Amino acid sequence: MTALNTELLKRAEAILRRDPIVAENVRWHDASITLVCDAKRWTFEVREGRITLEPDEHPREQPEILIRGRSEDWRPLLKGMQGGLHRAFRHKLLAFEGDAVAMLTLWKTVWRVGESISLASKEE
Amino acid sequence: MPYTNVDGVRLYYEDLFSEAPPLLLIHGAAQDTLSWRFNTEYLSRAFRVLAIDLPGHGKSQLPSGGAVDDLATYAEYAERFMSGLGISRYLVMGHSMAGGIAMYLALRHPERIVAAILVDGACYTSGTYGEETFELVSINPTDWFEVNFRTICSPQTAQERVEEIAFDVRRCAPEVAMNDIRAYAALDLRERTPDIRTPVVALHGEHDWSIPPELGKKTTELVAGPSRFVPIKGAGHFPHTEAPESFHRAFQEALDGLGAELESVRQP
Numbered sequence: 167m168t169a170l171n172t173e174l175l176k177r178a179e180a181i182l183r184r185d186p187i188v189a190e191n192v193r194w195h196d197a198s199i200t201l202v203c204d205a206k207r208w209t210f211e212v213r214e215g216r217i218t219l220e221p222d223e224h225p226r227e228q229p230e231i232l233i234r235g236r237s238e239d240w241r242p243l244l245k246g247m248q249g250g251l252h253r254a255f256r257h258k259l260l261a262f263e264g265d266a267v268a269m270l271t272l273w274k275t276v277w278r279v280g281e282s283i284s285l286a287s288k289e290e
Numbered sequence: 291m292p293y294t295n296v297d298g299v300r301l302y303y304e305d306l307f308s309e310a311p312p313l314l315l316i317h318g319a320a321q322d323t324l325s326w327r328f329n330t331e332y333l334s335r336a337f338r339v340l341a342i343d344l345p346g347h348g349k350s351q352l353p354s355g356g357a358v359d360d361l362a363t364y365a366e367y368a369e370r371f372m373s374g375l376g377i378s379r380y381l382v383m384g385h386s387m388a389g390g391i392a393m394y395l396a397l398r399h400p401e402r403i404v405a406a407i408l409v410d411g412a413c414y415t416s417g418t419y420g421e422e423t424f425e426l427v428s429i430n431p432t433d434w435f436e437v438n439f440r441t442i443c444s445p446q447t448a449q450e451r452v453e454e455i456a457f458d459v460r461r462c463a464p465e466v467a468m469n470d471i472r473a474y475a476a477l478d479l480r481e482r483t484p485d486i487r488t489p490v491v492a493l494h495g496e497h498d499w500s501i502p503p504e505l506g507k508k509t510t511e512l513v514a515g516p517s518r519f520v521p522i523k524g525a526g527h528f529p530h531t532e533a534p535e536s537f538h539r540a541f542q543e544a545l546d547g548l549g550a551e552l553e554s555v556r557q558p
Contacts, residue, residue, distance in 0.1 A: 191433075249441040249499055256418045256438075256500075262426075270429035277437045 169240035170203040170283070172219075177286035179210070179219040182278060191275045192217055197268040198226045199279060202234040210279060212272060229265035231276065243280055244287040251280030293349075296370045302349035303342045303371065306334040311404065312377050313337035316368060318386030318410075319470035320435050320462040322348025325385065328534035333541075337381070342371055344388075346466040357469040361387065361477055365394035369402070383407035385530065386501065387474035389492075393509075396488040397479065405489040405548065407541075410498050410527050412505035413483045413512065419475035424468075431468040435459040444497035444526035447533070455528055480512065487515040491544040493537065495525030518544040 182188050192212045199210040200222060207222040233251070239260050243250060254260040262269065269276065293300050304323055313333060317325040323341040333339045343350035344364055346357045358364055368391060372380055381404045384392035389411010396406040427434045436459050443452045459467065490513045492506035503521055510517035520540040525533040529540070 248445055248497065252437050252441045253499060256423075258418075266426055267429055270426060270434060273430060273433045273437055277441070 167237075168203045168206050169237040169244055170201060170206070170208065172208065174283065174286050174290065175201070175208050175219050177289055178279070178282040179217070181282040181285050182210070182217050182275075185278050185282065188217060188275050188278045189215075191272060191278075195268070195271050196228045197265065197272055198228055198230045199272070199276060200230055200232050200264075201279075202232060203240050204237055212275065217275070229268035231265060231269045231272065232263040233260055233276070234263060235260040243284055246284045246288065250277060250284060252277050254280070294371065294374055296367050296374060299345050299353050299367070300351040301342055301345065301367070301371060303340060304330070305375075306330060306339040308334065308338045310334075310336055310338045312372070312380040313339050314368065314372060314380050314382045315339065315341040316344065316364075316382065316384040316388035316391050317341075317347065318384075318388055319474055320347075320459045320467040321385075322458070322461065324348070324461075325458060325528075325531060327531075329530050329537070332534070332538050340372070340375075340377075340380075342368065344368075347462060352463070352466070357463070357466040359469040359472045361390045361473050362394050362398075364388075364473070365391045365398065369395060369399055372402075378402065379404050381405045381407065383409060384411055385409040386411055386527065387470060387477070389501075389506075390474065390477040390479070393479050393483065393486070393490075396486050396490065397482055400486070400488050403488050405491060406486075407491045407493065407544070408506060408509065409493050409530055409537075410495055410501050410506065411492070411509075412501055413477070413479040413509045414505065415475055415477050416500075416502060416505060419471065424472060424475075427471065428468050431464040431471070432459060432462070435462075435467050438500070439528075442498060442500040442527035443532055444495060444524055446497070446524045447526060451532055455531055483509065483512040484514055486513040488513075489515055489548050490517045491548065492517075492519045493529065493540045493544060494519070494521055495527055495529040495532065496521045496523055497525060498527040500527050516548055518547045520544045520547075
């Protein structure tokens with residue numbers, strides 16, 4: 167069983183939608199944030215000031231940010247690792263790929279995606 | 291509060307003047323003198339507290355050559371600032387990257403430094419930065435740094451205080467923040483630290499994953515002179531701001547521990 171799953175990410179989506187930091191950060195920027203865990207993928211679409219979990223489809227029409235790892239790489243995040251995705255970037259625990267400008271423009275949202283997954287995991 | 295000119299750069303500083311021994315405070319990356327806002331009153335009970343905005347930070351001028359990108363240069367600005375005020379011997383306390391600045395001062399001016407106090411600082415880095423990281427972060431250093439500041443606080447720190455710390459970085463120009471990362475990332479004084487005979491104190495938040503406590507402890511083990519390592523419970527990378535009372539207790543404990551080496555320094 168992969169560390170990430172659709173149920174977990176649906177709950178994360180709900181958390182992201184009421185997050186004021188995300189609301190401010192996604193207001194003017196569109197991009198796809200794709201999470202890859204083992205062989206599975208999920209995408210948070212950031213478009214017109216909203217963030218939505220959508221089926222992963224190719225090719226993407228907007229810049230894509232990819233965060234990739236194996237289940238064991240994602241698990242510390244699910245367990246609430248201090249620093250979350252920001253720490254995963256600094257310590258190279260996960261691979262951060264794709265459109266660099268979109269990634270850094272939406273860095274606060276990327277970080278909050280990690281926090282929301284951690285919170286959603288606790289709800290479980 | 292006054293300004294002074296160092297090598298053609300107008301530097302802002304605060305001086306809580308008294309006849310007590312001088313203590314120079316140097317802020318960390320992308321911050322300024324305001325980072326000591328919860329500490330200067332306490333410290334001024336026993337010290338003449340001086341705090342500077344490094345070049346390009348806070349109210350200090352950006353050098354004509356652009357943002358500084360190495361800690362040795364920052365150290366020389368600090369030293370010339372103190373000598374310009376006619377201060378011959380002083381303690382220096384540096385936070386985070388400025389722990390490295392304090393180490394440079396202890397190495398280069400041992401006759402002038404009474405003690406170097408590192409707050410979540412060390413003589414080397416945890417090695418998590420590379421050129422590809424710099425390339426990426428340079429796109430938006432302010433947001434990256436803000437997230438960094440938010441995540442390296444302790445989970446136990448009140449959210450209101452975290453917000454205050456996060457706001458610090460928004461006062462810093464992006465190119466200055468970026469070069470601070472470069473300056474910090476290049477820090478490695480492990481081979482030269484055994485030459486340091488000046489007392490070195492490391493005060494370190496136990497929840498700091500950015501510069502882990504082990505690095506501060508290792509630094510105190512490497513110096514040739516007297517040293518103290520004091521962990522601070524419940525604090526992350528900014529113990530002086532996150533938990534000022536615990537920080538002040540740790541500061542006092544460290545100075546007490548050095549005893550004879552600092553006998554000229556009064557108790558707060």
